[in-house]
Amino acid sequence: MNFKRTIEDFVCDHCHTDVKGDGYTDHCPRCLWGKHVDVLPGDRAATCLGAMEPITVEGGTPHYRIRYRCQKCGHEFLVKTVEQDDPAALVALAHKRAAQ
Numbered sequence: 001m002n003f004k005r006t007i008e009d010f011v012c013d014h015c016h017t018d019v020k021g022d023g024y025t026d027h028c029p030r031c032l033w034g035k036h037v038d039v040l041p042g043d044r045a046a047t048c049l050g051a052m053e054p055i056t057v058e059g060g061t062p063h064y065r066i067r068y069r070c071q072k073c074g075h076e077f078l079v080k081t082v083e084q085d086d087p088a089a090l091v092a093l094a095h096k097r098a099a100q
Contacts, residue, residue: 004042010035013051027052027066029084032093036070041079048073057081057094064090 005023012019014033019025026041027034034052039045050072058078059065065078081090 004044006044024082026079027054027068029082030086030089032066032085032089034068034079036072036075038077041077046075048075054093056096057090066090066093 007023008021008025010019010021011017012028012031012033013035015028015031017028017030019028019030024042026038032054034054036046036048036050036052037044048070050070052068052070054066055069055076056067057064058067064081066081067076067078069076
């Protein structure tokens with residue numbers, strides 16, 4: 001893997017929250033949306049830059065993961081949830097999946 005820890009602050013393209021990166025941050029902790037910047041986790045090698053929609057929560061305590069799908073190219077991948085993720089957003093995402 002080509003993971004290189006880089007601390008990156010960003011403004012979420014989806015909800016416009018100012019996000020303080022810690023070197024591992026790959027999505028907005030408020031709305032859970034991300035941007036397609038990685039080919040492999042952390043490599044920042046993707047050129048797509050499409051919006052990564054959180055489509056489901058998978059796994060179980062304490063190993064929940066969010067499945068993402070790029071709205072531009074359709075690429076899907078899983079990322080670990082983090083302590084900073086809004087619990088209400090995670091629950092809403094889980095309920096959205098259960099309703100489908």
